[in-house]
Amino acid sequence: MSGARAGGAGRAAGPPETIIDAAVTCIRQRGFERASISAIALHAGVSRPTVYAYFETRDALIAAAMERTAADVAGRVVASARRRARTAAEFAVEALVVARREFRKEPAFYPISHARTDPWAVNQQLTEEALALTRSILAPIVDYDPRLEPHLDEIAETLVRWLLSLLMYDTDRTSNEAKLRCYLTRVVALPEVGGE
Numbered sequence: 001m002s003g004a005r006a007g008g009a010g011r012a013a014g015p016p017e018t019i020i021d022a023a024v025t026c027i028r029q030r031g032f033e034r035a036s037i038s039a040i041a042l043h044a045g046v047s048r049p050t051v052y053a054y055f056e057t058r059d060a061l062i063a064a065a066m067e068r069t070a071a072d073v074a075g076r077v078v079a080s081a082r083r084r085a086r087t088a089a090e091f092a093v094e095a096l097v098v099a100r101r102e103f104r105k106e107p108a109f110y111p112i113s114h115a116r117t118d119p120w121a122v123n124q125q126l127t128e129e130a131l132a133l134t135r136s137i138l139a140p141i142v143d144y145d146p147r148l149e150p151h152l153d154e155i156a157e158t159l160v161r162w163l164l165s166l167l168m169y170d171t172d173r174t175s176n177e178a179k180l181r182c183y184l185t186r187v188v189a190l191p192e193v194g195g196e
Helices: 015-030 037-044 048-054 058-084 088-105 128-138 146-168 177-187
Strands: none
Touching (some): 058 128
16 A cells, blocks of 8 residues: 555554654655655664665655554544534534644645645545545544435545645635634535435
């Protein structure tokens, strides 16, 4: 998936995880374009050949760093949305609010800020990975209303589109989280599932 040759699902403090941690830090500090293998190796306290022993290319390492960050953001989004939501629509609203907050805290990881390494889109199309991540974040919606399960793909795609717009543009209605939450509460409409 990420091009890593070693490592597992856990976060043991072995070389691959240390290198990924260093890549995330370098991207935060320097941006994607300046997060070189040399800088990442230096930050990780390993040699360039050690980095290449675990990651075939810089792109593979950057992808692993993106996957790590996305998983961390997804965990925080789901936890926060579950705490606040009582309905499927409230969960969707809260997921958007928290996702925007998280991406704004991590400007280097904005899904729209780096065209060459954009994990969200390829050739102007949303990637299956971006949609799969969004589906995993939104899966708890089905706990609130199981009838939404057949619509989860469309809900995920719609919310990704809204999130990208919310990251790019602010208006008075979306200028802070309280206003954004009120605005989204008024406009979020999940599919009617009773009379198909």
